Amino acid sequence: MASGGGAGGSNKTYSFKVVLLGEGCVGKTSLVLRYCENKFNDKHITTLQASFLTKKLNITGKRVNLAIWDTAGQERFHALGPIYYRDSNGAILVYDITDEDSFQKVKNWVKELRKMLGNEICLCIVGNKIDLEKERHVSVEEAEGYAESVGAKHYHTSAKLNKGIEELFLDLCKRMMETAQAEERAKGNGVSQSTSSRRGVQIVDDEPQAATVAGGCCSSG
Amino acid sequence: MAAAVVDGGMKPLQNAMRMAKVAIQLDAGNRHKVYNVMLPNEEVLQQSNGEMVAVEVEKMLKLAEQCLERANDLFPKLNHLFVSPSVSPQEPGMDSKLNSRRGHCRVLSEGGGEVSPFLPPEVFQRFQAMESLDTRKELTPIEEASRLNQKLKANYEARLARLPPAQARIQKTSLTLSFQRQMMENLIIAKARQDAPDWCCVCAVRRRFAASGCISEEEQEQRVLYTNVLEYEQDHDWPKLWKARLKKYPDDVTLVSGLVSCLLSCPDHPVMKLLKRHQYKVYNRLYPIVSKSLPASPAQLIKPSHSTQSLSIPDSRRSASESSVGHSLSSNASLNITTSNEHRAKEAELDVDGHHTPNRENSFEDLEQFLSQLDWKPSHGDHDMAFEPSQLVDQESLVQDLEMRALKDHLKGIVKDIHIAIDQLLSLCLLSFECLNTASSKDLCLASLEEAFFTPVWSPLLALFRKVHRQRELSFESSMRLYQEASPGDVGVAPGLYPQDPAVLHGSYPYESAVQELRLLCGDCCPQKKLDCIVRTLRVICACAEDYGCLHEAGSKTAAIGADDLLPILSYVALRCELPQLVSECAALEEFIHEGYLIGEEGYCLTSMQSALQYVESLHTGGFLQHNSKFT
Numbered sequence: 037m038a039s040g041g042g043a044g045g046s047n048k049t050y051s052f053k054v055v056l057l058g059e060g061c062v063g064k065t066s067l068v069l070r071y072c073e074n075k076f077n078d079k080h081i082t083t084l085q086a087s088f089l090t091k092k093l094n095i096t097g098k099r100v101n102l103a104i105w106d107t108a109g110q111e112r113f114h115a116l117g118p119i120y121y122r123d124s125n126g127a128i129l130v131y132d133i134t135d136e137d138s139f140q141k142v143k144n145w146v147k148e149l150r151k152m153l154g155n156e157i158c159l160c161i162v163g164n165k166i167d168l169e170k171e172r173h174v175s176v177e178e179a180e181g182y183a184e185s186v187g188a189k190h191y192h193t194s195a196k197l198n199k200g201i202e203e204l205f206l207d208l209c210k211r212m213m214e215t216a217q218a219e220e221r222a223k224g225n226g227v228s229q230s231t232s233s234r235r236g237v238q239i240v241d242d243e244p245q246a247a248t249v250a251g252g253c254c255s256s257g
Numbered sequence: 258m259a260a261a262v263v264d265g266g267m268k269p270l271q272n273a274m275r276m277a278k279v280a281i282q283l284d285a286g287n288r289h290k291v292y293n294v295m296l297p298n299e300e301v302l303q304q305s306n307g308e309m310v311a312v313e314v315e316k317m318l319k320l321a322e323q324c325l326e327r328a329n330d331l332f333p334k335l336n337h338l339f340v341s342p343s344v345s346p347q348e349p350g351m352d353s354k355l356n357s358r359r360g361h362c363r364v365l366s367e368g369g370g371e372v373s374p375f376l377p378p379e380v381f382q383r384f385q386a387m388e389s390l391d392t393r394k395e396l397t398p399i400e401e402a403s404r405l406n407q408k409l410k411a412n413y414e415a416r417l418a419r420l421p422p423a424q425a426r427i428q429k430t431s432l433t434l435s436f437q438r439q440m441m442e443n444l445i446i447a448k449a450r451q452d453a454p455d456w457c458c459v460c461a462v463r464r465r466f467a468a469s470g471c472i473s474e475e476e477q478e479q480r481v482l483y484t485n486v487l488e489y490e491q492d493h494d495w496p497k498l499w500k501a502r503l504k505k506y507p508d509d510v511t512l513v514s515g516l517v518s519c520l521l522s523c524p525d526h527p528v529m530k531l532l533k534r535h536q537y538k539v540y541n542r543l544y545p546i547v548s549k550s551l552p553a554s555p556a557q558l559i560k561p562s563h564s565t566q567s568l569s570i571p572d573s574r575r576s577a578s579e580s581s582v583g584h585s586l587s588s589n590a591s592l593n594i595t596t597s598n599e600h601r602a603k604e605a606e607l608d609v610d611g612h613h614t615p616n617r618e619n620s621f622e623d624l625e626q627f628l629s630q631l632d633w634k635p636s637h638g639d640h641d642m643a644f645e646p647s648q649l650v651d652q653e654s655l656v657q658d659l660e661m662r663a664l665k666d667h668l669k670g671i672v673k674d675i676h677i678a679i680d681q682l683l684s685l686c687l688l689s690f691e692c693l694n695t696a697s698s699k700d701l702c703l704a705s706l707e708e709a710f711f712t713p714v715w716s717p718l719l720a721l722f723r724k725v726h727r728q729r730e731l732s733f734e735s736s737m738r739l740y741q742e743a744s745p746g747d748v749g750v751a752p753g754l755y756p757q758d759p760a761v762l763h764g765s766y767p768y769e770s771a772v773q774e775l776r777l778l779c780g781d782c783c784p785q786k787k788l789d790c791i792v793r794t795l796r797v798i799c800a801c802a803e804d805y806g807c808l809h810e811a812g813s814k815t816a817a818i819g820a821d822d823l824l825p826i827l828s829y830v831a832l833r834c835e836l837p838q839l840v841s842e843c844a845a846l847e848e849f850i851h852e853g854y855l856i857g858e859e860g861y862c863l864t865s866m867q868s869a870l871q872y873v874e875s876l877h878t879g880g881f882l883q884h885n886s887k888f889t
Contacts, residue, residue: 108824
């Protein structure tokens with residue numbers, strides 16, 4: 037039985053929305069599939085296949101529900117981006133290390149995300165396809181330097197070899213939790229979740245508050 | 258008709274008789290609605306019960322009874338009109354057909370000139386009341402007193418008849434006097450009972466809300482509502498029974514849904530009364546706007562020079578004046594929304610006036626200038642003004658602009674009201690049944706309340722959304738026509754995701770099952786169901802894509818489809834659906850989707866649907882679509 041605004045936040049579940057951005061052929065679909073298609077439990081794959089995926093995690097005793105929203109990377113859908121990433125807690129921006137152009141696209145998205153969501157959104161810039169290291173066209177220094185300059189973290193992954201993906205998501209979750217906890221503290225502990233706006237983290241009590249007030253003299257049968 | 262009821266100067270009986278006469282005449286002509294308007298007589302009857310001569314009371318009662326009977330007979334027949342499915346009333350090219358059909362069921366209180374697909378609010382309320390008439394078992398104190406008085410009257414008449422002729426004259430007066438006094442007393446007691454809440458309940462309410470120190474208006478209202486609930490529970494056993502059952506088996510989901518549906522079927526319960534009240538309020542605010550006009554057919558709007566046809570809210574006299582004067586504007590056409598005695602509309606108008614927002618000052622000046630010109634021009638007949646066409650083009654676009662702004666503000670206000678209403682309903686529901694205050698029961702409760710709330714108001718609500726999103730729907734329509742014969746590839750679906758060989762499809766087209774599913778959306782009247790429909794559509798798309806993928810490369814398991822593939826397919830499906838109103842439906846859904854669903858599968862599906870629709874809208878201008886020169 038969760039108490040209203042008590043300090044015991046351990047039985048709270050964090051729900052985070054993460055958008056996945058990247059040009060058509062950078063392998064973002066394979067990336068999330070790799071992450072969610074884990075051999076112990078493959079029922080995380082929803083009926084929407086790779087476009088919308090959910091994952092439940094337990095990080096340092098706290099439950100986290102991840103909702104991963106894939107977006108269309110084609111240029112002609114670019115204008116539709118904002119309605120996908122509003123209210124996001126995190127964004128994963130994927131580029132292909134063999135494709136300089138895909139890295140430029142990532143830069144555009146970063147600008148747009150920062151403009152729309154400010155600094156509250158945790159950004160991950162991901163260089164995918166490190167199995168093709170020999171054909172690299174985006175230098176590690178350039179990518180990492182850029183990520184740092186915009187307050188994002190940089191990761192290297194290979195969906196094909198299943199490298200770096202688990203770390204990427206775990207790290208992102210921890211950062212989103214920190215952001216959420218900071219936000220909670222700023223709001224003050226006593227504030228109930230009902231005041232939280234649509235924007236931002238949703239913290240859901242696992243069990244509802246049971247009203248403790250007894251019925252009146254008339255209603256007790 | 259309705260005005261006659263309000264008119265208090267008339268003697269109630271005469272009034273009622275006259276109305277009944279008209280009703281009977283109209284009944285022969287198959288115009289049923291009039292009976293709904295007749296029903297206020299009941300109230301008139303109650304109010305005047307004490308002071309009216311007994312004979313008149315009797316006549317009135319009989320009359321009312323007949324009317325009620327007739328209305329009850331008609332109710333089932335009319336019900337389908339009331340909950341009319343939201344089939345697009347503005348389908349292109351259908352206007353004339355629809356108009357002629359609607360002509361038969363025109364609403365009498367509209368003065369005959371207007372044709373509206375919606376019932377006037379009074380009639381809407383009658384329907385609400387009638388729904389509850391069937392199941393009403395409990396009488397209010399006043400009703401009880403009225404029954405009692407009828408018995409008294411019977412006694413009185415019997416005693417009068419038995420009086421020996423010699424004493425008749427003296428005794429009759431005293432009998433009559435005491436009879437009248439008793440009737441009066443009954444009514445006074447009943448009134449007091451109705452007004453004063455039970456003291457016991459007052460205590461309980463105080464205890465319940467003890468925590469809050471100062472009382473806001475909202476809390477005050479909640480207290481009153483809760484008092485009503487307690488009073489209701491004093492008179493009824495079913496809430497206690499359900500509470501006891503739920504206490505015994507708290508995890509039984511069927512019990513929860515049983516309780517909720519039981520509650521929804523009790524029109525006397527304060528929760529349901531509140532629901533009806535809010536519903537009526539919302540309907541009342543929608544009606545003045547949505548009943549006024551059907552938007553002009555798209556073909557007329559696309560024409561480069563706008564005529565008065567395209568004014569979204571024409572004056573009721575328009576059709577008459579139009580034939581004589583080529584370009585005419587009635588002086589109050591632009592401010593028609595404000596002429597309704599709608600409180601919120603006035604607020605919206607204030608906004609338009611620019612009193613609140615400084616950046617609108619210019620438009621206010623323009624409007625002022627425009628209106629003053631209207632005043633100076635010599636008038637044709639009553640209110641109609643004649644303008645040079647060139648003058649009109651600018652001013653019309655200005656008027657349209659202002660109207661659109663006022664409409665948007667009005668819509669925003671209504672959406673907010675609905676949110677408040679639903680919040681209030683849910684909280685009263687949980688206050689009445691604490692046992693429902695668990696996450697899953699609460700969801701169920703909310704879903705049921707919403708369904709009950711939205712079902713009768715969705716079509717007028719959608720009509721307002723369609724007015725506001727008119728331009729978007731027109732764009733959608735243009736794209737729809739341009740891409741009528743398009744293949745999935747033409748809107749950017751990857752070649753591997755649909756069969757190239759038509760023979761494989763056995764006469765249908767790719768993703769037809771998804772198109773069929775999406776078309777069902779317009780048939781539902783509740784946001785949650787519509788949302789479920791969108792989710793199902795996307796799932797069907799994914800399933801189809803998988804099947805088609807298998808056709809191409811047997812053996813090699815293609816990767817699951819992501820948004821890169823989903824969005825073009827969804828756009829194709831939306832195009833083939835050929836329902837421009839989807840644009841407005843989705844816009845409305847976005848307002849009413851639950852916060853909890855926002856980041857889940859439902860939220861994702863709605864967002865994708867919205868994106869696909871926007872993409873389709875842009876197709877006819879060649880907006881994003883550069884690779885395809887065939888259609889532009």
